Each structure stands twice: as C-alpha cells, then as structure tokens.
Amino acid sequence: MQPVSLTYVHGWDLREGIRYMRTLTDKPIGFNALIEKGSKKYFEKMNGWIDIALEEGIRFFVTSLGKPDWVCEKVHAYGGVVYHDVTNRKWAEKGKECGVDGLICVNDRAGGHLGDMSMGEMYEELRDMELPLICAGGIGSEKELNRALELGYDGVQMGTRFIATTECNTPEDYKTAIVDAGEEDITWTNRLTGVPISVIKSPGFKQENSWLMRRLLHSRLKHRARVLLNANSFMRLRYLSRSKSKNTANKKKYYSAGKSVDTVHSIESATIIMQRLGESLNSNPKLVDKSQDPVV
Template sequence: MEKPTLNSLLNTTYPIIIAPMFLVSNTKMVIEGMKSGVAACIPALNYRTLEELKEAIYELKAAKVPGGSFGFNLIVNKSNIKYKEQLRILCEEGVDFIITSLGSPEETINEAHKAGIKVFCDVTDLKFAKKVEELGADAIIAVNNEAGGHRGNIAPEVLIKQLNEGTSLPVISAGGVGNKQELEKMLSYGAIGVSIGSPFIASVEAGVSDEYKQACVDYGAKDIVMTERISGTPCTVINTPYVQKIGTKQTWLENLLNKNKSLKKWVKMIRFMIGTSAVTKAATQATYKTVWVAGPSIQHSTEIGTVKSIVEKFVK
C-alpha cells in the first residue's frame, strides 16, 4: 500500500514541518510558516499556563490559511506534570496535529484520534517505531544523529530505510537539513517530508535573544557538542566559552544519584528544571551563561532572515 505524502496528511503546499523548539517557537513563526505553505509546531511547554496555551490555539486558528497547518508538541513522560491537561486543551480546542516526544504516546493517540487530530511520534530506532505503529500513530518522526536538541544515534539514510522496511507508517525525517539539497537528499532516502528546526532559530520571528540568533549565524556544524548538563538526557548545544567552562559531562554527584533507582526520577526532574531555567535565561537575555541549544544544520545559516525567506531557501 502506498504511503500518504506529508502534504496530503497535513494539507500543506510543501513537505516541511518547522520543528517545535523550546523557547524558540511561537505563534508568529507558525503563522508565517503557514502563510509560506508549510506546517509548523510549538512545544506546549512554551506556555506556562493552560490559558496561554488556549490563547495561542485561538490565534493560530484565526490566522490559518490554505496550504498551511499547525500543531503542538507534547512531552509525554512523567517529567512533564502538565501533560494531561495540555492534551485535554489541545483536543478540546482542536489542532491539526500533535507530535509526541520522550514517553509512551498511547493516551495521546487515543484522545487525539477521538478529536480528529493526527499524531506523529518522535522515534530514534525501529523498536520504538514498531510500538507506536501498534498504538495507531499516523506517522513517525525519525530523529537521526544530525538533529538538534535531543537527537538519535543513527544516520538519516540508515534510519529512514529501517523504518520504511520495518513499519507501514509514513516517515518524516528530523535532523541534518540546512538547505534545499539536504532536504531533497532526505526525500530520496524515502522520507515523505522533513522536520526542520535549527535554521529557524536565526529568524526575525523566533522568540529568543538577538545574541542567540546571531550565534546560529556565527557558529557552524563543527561547533556543536553534546552535553548531559541540561536535561539529564544528552542534548546538542553550541560550544560557547561558557559550555567549555562548565563541561559537558554530569558531575560525580549527578552520576551517583542517577544510579540510585528510587532517586533517579526526582534527580532527572530537578536536573530538567535547573537546566531548563539556564537555557531560558541564555535564550531570552544577554548573559555570559550562554547555553544555546542548536543542531549542525546551523552551518547554512548566513544571516538572520524572516521565516518566509528561510522557507524559500528550501523550496525555491
């Protein structure tokens, strides 16, 4: 059976999702993305309150145009204590799609489907892809070893092939797309579309400081390193002098606490909160404590442009 295209799944003009990025994504970016003929997604965690999340949905619904589509990303594991309420709001108010990350998407798939919402699940390997296929996901987002933030361990070509051969689900590739040539490469491997994040950090509409945006222009692929110091899960960041100073490995105390089964969950939650706070400060204000999350595809960011001009680089 032939797999649907991303354009047919989301009624978009181009096979692109602007990836959900903590702090970076906002309604302005999504609206400009929709106007440019692509889908775009915001982490539900970018909104502190459920009321703010609702307001964002109202704004996006009012601004929706043919050829564009909007969705939200849900962290579906226990570290996100707001998850159930966020899911309820998304289903009640209605969105085009939900992307799930870091946990079992079972409840999200069941509830979203009742509301007519499509669910795409982040996966990093075939084992998890098969699980989400059984649960009824509409597509899988293949997070490869070139992605920004929490990335996978498998090269895009290998991962897309494994998922296409091992499941019947459409595969959307995430990671390693900074220009049109790289986008076409992912499609040639068998992806129905791509999820692109880091190139949109250096956009006028992104909700972060000018310093963060400029860093994505000034630094390149060789400056991206993995750190365990943010969320407890390895994450890619720009190797700024501050990151070099604090190091990228967990401290001996964090290591010890993480080995204690009864404490591990709480340690991860506290680490997540501390790390998130550090990233928030660095992303929204000029500070010497610069922890800027990004992926190697910033290599192709040569200026701070509009979302429209960045989309055009991929499709024109």
C-alpha cells in the same frame, strides 16, 4: 507549539495562547508533547494541556520521551494525528504498537535531543514500518531537504534554521551564534535534560552532569531526575528571555542547535527560506512526479 515554553517561559495561559495564534494564521497548528512520566504533577498537567489543545481545534501532535498510547487514544477520538519521536527501531516499534500515525526519525545531526544513526541509516532501519517517516536532523538548506526526500522520507522537520530568522523572538546573540557556528562547533551535553542534546560549544560548556546527578540518572529515580533537569532548563530559558542580554551574557552557556548550522550563513525571513525550499522541490525532476506534496 511547545506548551511548557508557551506557558512557563513566555507567560501565556495555554488556551489564550492558542487563540492568539489563531489570530495570526489560519494554518494548522501542531502540539509538541514531551510525555515524560517522572513527575505525577507534570504528567497531569500535560494531560490537561492536551485536552485543552483538542478543545481548541489542534489535531496534529508530536510526542517524545514516553509511551504515547494514551495520547493516541485521546487524539484519535477527535480525528487527530500523532507522530512520535524515535531514534531507533526499538522505539519505532513501541510507537507503532501504541497506534501512532507516523514517526519523526531523529538522527545524529539533530538539534535538541539527538540519535546516533545517520539520515540514511535511519531510513534503511525503518523503511518497512509502513508508517510515514519524517527526517529530523541536519536539514538546513535545499540540498539536505532534497536528499532526504530522494532517499524516501515523506517529509522533514527543521528547527535550527528557523531560529536564525527575523520572525523568531529569541535573543540576537543566539541567532548570531548559529550563523557564526560550523559543524565542528556542535557537540552534545546531557546537563540540560538528562539525555544527549546538541549544543554549540561555548566557554562555559560542560558535557556531563555532576557525579550525584549521573548516579540518579542511572537509578530507579532517573525519570524524576530528568524532570528536575528539564525544570532547571526552562527556568534558565525564562530568565534569559526576560532579562537584558548584557546582564546575562555570562550565563548563556548552552545554545541548542544541530549540525545544520553549517548551512546557515545569515539571519533571513522564514518566508524567504520556505519559498526557496519549495522552489527547489518544484525544480527537482526526481520529486516532481510524486503524487503527494512532501511535508516540510
């Protein structure tokens, strides 16, 4: 779960939202913490959200865009686990110094924020870190899942594939855009958060920010500039999620998605997708002898 989306975009109180999720499943719930420190108010809010999540029994946290030492301290006190998003060895080493329990290895095929190394290059770069490595980016079907685990990754993180599912409540035009897109339709922009993020090309697409914002993003005010861009992005999501598609189609310029769109050919049930992925692992002779089940 992403707390800003849950509270600001979908209008839930965080604690009540978590409790509602508990009525839907008895499976573990994870918490995605974007820990940018550009805004004191936002940082204090995230701090409080993490406390609430821990009080409500959440024990798995993923951190990004910040130093996760304080999150590790809080979560480990409850016996929880923290994995950290990284794009290269520099950030992986910083995460390990902070005490993270695993690394989300964001490669150059990811949706959302992306790295600049391939799946294989990232594994070779980080394989000696002595931490679990999760492959994030480009996993859309059984083929990519099996390749990642055969390389040596301990699990995968998938996002784009599950947007185009019957269970996802995102607008239908977003799902259709993913189904219709190919790998060549994916590009990047930094207009949404201040750092490169993968999107589907569209008529109103712009890659770079204004001259002023570019200056701010390369100044001592860069963290505050990123907070402003993130706030604007969440405002857009909130508006689009609560408005009729016909009234907002001209405003939908940015559909975030990774290059795994190339493997998405229809809108399916997430249950069917997970069953298919699991069956592919069970039938792979290179993986069936592993002592532990991979994380999917």
